[in-house]
Amino acid sequence: EDQVTQSPEALRLQEGESSSLNCSYTVSGLRGLFWYRQDPGKGPEFLFTLYSAGEEKEKERLKATLTKKESFLHITAPKPEDSATYLCAVQVPRGTALIFGKGTTLSVSS
Amino acid sequence: KAGVTQTPRYLIKTRGQQVTLSCSPISGHRSVSWYQQTPGQGLQFLFEYFSETQRNKGNFPGRFSGRQFSNSRSEMNVSTLELGDSALYLCASSRENGQPQHFGDGTRLSIL
Numbered sequence: 001e002d003q004v005t006q007s008p009e010a011l012r013l014q015e016g017e018s019s020s021l022n023c024s025y026t027v028s029g030l031r032g033l034f035w036y037r038q039d040p041g042k043g044p045e046f047l048f049t050l051y052s053a054g055e056e057k058e059k060e061r062l063k064a065t066l067t068k069k070e071s072f073l074h075i076t077a078p079k080p081e082d083s084a085t086y087l088c089a090v091q092v093p094r095g096t097a098l099i100f101g102k103g104t105t106l107s108v109s110s
Numbered sequence: 111k112a113g114v115t116q117t118p119r120y121l122i123k124t125r126g127q128q129v130t131l132s133c134s135p136i137s138g139h140r141s142v143s144w145y146q147q148t149p150g151q152g153l154q155f156l157f158e159y160f161s162e163t164q165r166n167k168g169n170f171p172g173r174f175s176g177r178q179f180s181n182s183r184s185e186m187n188v189s190t191l192e193l194g195d196s197a198l199y200l201c202a203s204s205r206e207n208g209q210p211q212h213f214g215d216g217t218r219l220s221i222l
Binding site: 031032034036041042043044045046049051087089091092094095096097098099100101102103 | 114141143145151152153154155157158160165166168200202204206207208209210211212213214215216
Protein backbone atom coordinates (compact mmCIF):
# COMPACT_ATOMS: atom_id res chain seq x y z
CA GLU A 1 0.00 0.00 0.00
CA ASP A 2 1.28 3.46 -0.91
CA GLN A 3 2.21 5.40 2.21
CA VAL A 4 3.82 8.69 3.21
CA THR A 5 5.29 9.41 6.67
CA GLN A 6 6.56 12.80 7.78
CA SER A 7 8.77 13.66 10.73
CA PRO A 8 8.92 15.40 13.05
CA GLU A 9 5.25 16.25 13.65
CA ALA A 10 6.23 19.65 15.02
CA LEU A 11 9.42 21.69 14.94
CA ARG A 12 10.29 24.89 16.75
CA LEU A 13 13.22 26.95 15.50
CA GLN A 14 14.80 30.25 16.31
CA GLU A 15 15.10 32.71 13.46
CA GLY A 16 18.26 31.83 11.51
CA GLU A 17 18.46 28.26 12.88
CA SER A 18 18.58 25.92 9.86
CA SER A 19 16.98 22.47 9.92
CA SER A 20 15.45 19.72 7.78
CA LEU A 21 12.05 18.06 7.51
CA ASN A 22 11.80 14.42 6.50
CA CYS A 23 9.32 12.62 4.25
CA SER A 24 9.67 8.87 3.79
CA TYR A 25 7.52 7.06 1.27
CA THR A 26 6.62 3.63 -0.02
CA VAL A 27 4.98 3.65 -3.43
CA SER A 28 4.73 1.24 -6.34
CA GLY A 29 6.47 3.32 -8.98
CA LEU A 30 7.10 6.95 -8.02
CA ARG A 31 5.48 9.33 -10.50
CA GLY A 32 6.19 12.47 -8.54
CA LEU A 33 6.80 13.68 -4.99
CA PHE A 34 5.27 17.01 -4.07
CA TRP A 35 5.88 19.51 -1.27
CA TYR A 36 3.21 21.95 -0.17
CA ARG A 37 2.97 24.67 2.46
CA GLN A 38 -0.30 25.24 4.31
CA ASP A 39 -1.15 28.29 6.40
CA PRO A 40 -4.03 28.23 8.93
CA GLY A 41 -7.41 28.63 7.24
CA LYS A 42 -5.92 28.23 3.76
CA GLY A 43 -5.53 25.47 1.22
CA PRO A 44 -2.10 23.93 0.55
CA GLU A 45 0.21 26.03 -1.60
CA PHE A 46 2.41 24.19 -4.09
CA LEU A 47 6.19 24.45 -3.50
CA PHE A 48 8.10 21.74 -5.42
CA THR A 49 7.80 18.61 -7.53
CA LEU A 50 10.59 16.01 -7.60
CA TYR A 51 10.51 13.13 -10.06
CA SER A 52 13.70 11.07 -9.66
CA ALA A 53 16.32 10.21 -7.05
CA GLY A 54 19.12 12.78 -6.90
CA GLU A 55 16.89 15.63 -8.03
CA GLU A 56 16.99 18.92 -6.09
CA LYS A 57 14.82 22.05 -6.27
CA GLU A 58 15.33 25.41 -4.52
CA LYS A 59 13.16 28.39 -3.76
CA GLU A 60 14.35 31.20 -1.52
CA ARG A 61 15.27 29.60 1.85
CA LEU A 62 13.85 26.19 0.92
CA LYS A 63 15.59 23.30 -0.80
CA ALA A 64 13.97 19.93 -1.52
CA THR A 65 15.94 16.76 -2.24
CA LEU A 66 14.90 13.23 -3.19
CA THR A 67 16.34 9.74 -2.68
CA LYS A 68 14.80 6.38 -3.52
CA LYS A 69 13.06 6.16 -0.15
CA GLU A 70 12.76 9.68 1.24
CA SER A 71 12.73 13.38 0.59
CA PHE A 72 14.08 16.23 2.69
CA LEU A 73 12.97 19.83 2.87
CA HIS A 74 15.92 21.87 4.06
CA ILE A 75 15.18 25.29 5.53
CA THR A 76 18.16 27.64 5.64
CA ALA A 77 18.16 30.62 8.01
CA PRO A 78 14.36 30.55 8.49
CA LYS A 79 12.30 33.64 9.24
CA PRO A 80 9.05 33.90 11.24
CA GLU A 81 7.08 34.09 7.97
CA ASP A 82 8.23 30.53 7.18
CA SER A 83 6.01 29.29 10.02
CA ALA A 84 3.42 26.95 8.49
CA THR A 85 2.56 23.29 8.08
CA TYR A 86 4.65 21.59 5.40
CA LEU A 87 3.02 18.68 3.59
CA CYS A 88 4.61 15.98 1.48
CA ALA A 89 2.65 13.88 -1.03
CA VAL A 90 3.17 11.22 -3.71
CA GLN A 91 1.07 10.81 -6.82
CA VAL A 92 -1.11 7.71 -7.24
CA PRO A 93 -0.20 5.26 -10.03
CA ARG A 94 -3.07 6.41 -12.27
CA GLY A 95 -4.29 9.97 -12.55
CA THR A 96 -3.19 13.06 -10.64
CA ALA A 97 -4.52 12.37 -7.13
CA LEU A 98 -2.10 12.61 -4.20
CA ILE A 99 -1.44 10.61 -1.04
CA PHE A 100 -0.38 12.99 1.73
CA GLY A 101 1.67 12.63 4.87
CA LYS A 102 0.25 14.23 8.01
CA GLY A 103 2.63 17.17 7.80
CA THR A 104 5.24 18.95 9.90
CA THR A 105 4.15 22.10 11.70
CA LEU A 106 7.04 24.55 11.75
CA SER A 107 7.19 27.49 14.16
CA VAL A 108 9.95 30.05 13.77
CA SER A 109 10.36 32.63 16.50
CA SER A 110 12.33 35.85 16.32
CA LYS B 111 -4.77 34.24 -13.21
CA ALA B 112 -7.69 33.12 -11.03
CA GLY B 113 -7.05 30.22 -8.69
CA VAL B 114 -9.31 27.38 -7.62
CA THR B 115 -12.57 28.72 -6.19
CA GLN B 116 -14.65 26.81 -3.67
CA THR B 117 -18.11 27.75 -2.44
CA PRO B 118 -19.39 28.13 0.14
CA ARG B 119 -16.46 28.80 2.51
CA TYR B 120 -18.39 27.78 5.61
CA LEU B 121 -21.39 25.55 6.11
CA ILE B 122 -23.26 24.33 9.18
CA LYS B 123 -25.57 21.33 8.89
CA THR B 124 -27.27 18.86 11.22
CA ARG B 125 -26.99 15.09 11.27
CA GLY B 126 -29.00 13.33 8.59
CA GLN B 127 -29.02 16.26 6.17
CA GLN B 128 -27.21 16.31 2.86
CA VAL B 129 -24.84 18.92 1.44
CA THR B 130 -23.41 19.93 -1.93
CA LEU B 131 -20.06 21.69 -2.28
CA SER B 132 -18.87 23.43 -5.42
CA CYS B 133 -15.45 23.84 -7.04
CA SER B 134 -14.35 25.92 -10.04
CA PRO B 135 -10.89 24.84 -11.27
CA ILE B 136 -8.17 26.99 -12.77
CA SER B 137 -8.93 27.78 -16.40
CA GLY B 138 -7.52 25.08 -18.66
CA HIS B 139 -7.29 22.44 -15.91
CA ARG B 140 -9.31 19.33 -16.69
CA SER B 141 -8.54 17.24 -13.62
CA VAL B 142 -10.31 17.97 -10.34
CA SER B 143 -9.71 16.12 -7.08
CA TRP B 144 -11.42 16.35 -3.72
CA TYR B 145 -9.87 15.81 -0.29
CA GLN B 146 -11.09 15.73 3.29
CA GLN B 147 -8.82 17.28 5.92
CA THR B 148 -9.25 16.59 9.65
CA PRO B 149 -6.85 17.13 12.57
CA GLY B 150 -6.61 13.40 13.26
CA GLN B 151 -6.38 11.93 9.75
CA GLY B 152 -4.79 14.77 7.82
CA LEU B 153 -5.54 15.13 4.11
CA GLN B 154 -7.36 12.13 2.67
CA PHE B 155 -8.20 11.64 -0.99
CA LEU B 156 -11.90 11.35 -1.84
CA PHE B 157 -12.09 11.16 -5.64
CA GLU B 158 -10.72 12.52 -8.88
CA TYR B 159 -12.55 13.55 -12.03
CA PHE B 160 -11.15 14.04 -15.51
CA SER B 161 -13.26 15.01 -18.52
CA GLU B 162 -16.48 14.35 -16.59
CA THR B 163 -15.40 10.79 -15.64
CA GLN B 164 -14.40 9.57 -12.20
CA ARG B 165 -10.81 8.38 -12.61
CA ASN B 166 -9.88 7.49 -9.02
CA LYS B 167 -11.74 6.94 -5.80
CA GLY B 168 -10.50 6.91 -2.22
CA ASN B 169 -11.65 4.76 0.64
CA PHE B 170 -14.82 6.61 1.66
CA PRO B 171 -18.41 5.33 1.99
CA GLY B 172 -20.93 5.67 -0.81
CA ARG B 173 -22.51 8.65 0.99
CA PHE B 174 -19.73 10.69 -0.60
CA SER B 175 -20.21 11.29 -4.30
CA GLY B 176 -19.19 13.78 -6.91
CA ARG B 177 -19.52 14.83 -10.49
CA GLN B 178 -17.82 17.02 -13.05
CA PHE B 179 -19.45 19.15 -15.69
CA SER B 180 -18.37 19.82 -19.27
CA ASN B 181 -16.74 23.13 -18.22
CA SER B 182 -14.61 21.17 -15.67
CA ARG B 183 -16.47 22.61 -12.68
CA SER B 184 -17.10 19.98 -10.06
CA GLU B 185 -19.47 19.32 -7.19
CA MET B 186 -19.31 16.87 -4.34
CA ASN B 187 -22.29 15.67 -2.37
CA VAL B 188 -22.47 14.10 1.07
CA SER B 189 -25.75 12.48 2.07
CA THR B 190 -27.01 11.47 5.51
CA LEU B 191 -24.44 13.61 7.28
CA GLU B 192 -22.71 12.26 10.39
CA LEU B 193 -20.84 14.12 13.12
CA GLY B 194 -17.58 12.64 11.83
CA ASP B 195 -18.06 14.37 8.48
CA SER B 196 -17.08 17.67 10.10
CA ALA B 197 -13.93 18.67 8.23
CA LEU B 198 -12.31 21.01 5.77
CA TYR B 199 -13.12 19.85 2.23
CA LEU B 200 -10.51 20.84 -0.30
CA CYS B 201 -10.69 20.86 -4.06
CA ALA B 202 -7.61 20.80 -6.29
CA SER B 203 -7.14 21.07 -10.02
CA SER B 204 -4.29 20.20 -12.35
CA ARG B 205 -3.56 20.28 -16.04
CA GLU B 206 -2.53 16.66 -16.60
CA ASN B 207 -0.70 13.67 -15.15
CA GLY B 208 2.55 14.47 -13.39
CA GLN B 209 1.65 18.13 -12.99
CA PRO B 210 1.13 19.60 -9.52
CA GLN B 211 -2.33 20.06 -8.11
CA HIS B 212 -3.39 23.55 -7.06
CA PHE B 213 -5.76 23.87 -4.16
CA GLY B 214 -8.62 26.12 -3.23
CA ASP B 215 -9.05 27.39 0.33
CA GLY B 216 -11.71 24.80 1.08
CA THR B 217 -15.19 24.59 2.52
CA ARG B 218 -15.34 24.24 6.30
CA LEU B 219 -18.26 21.89 7.05
CA SER B 220 -19.54 21.63 10.61
CA ILE B 221 -22.13 19.05 11.61
CA LEU B 222 -24.23 19.69 14.72
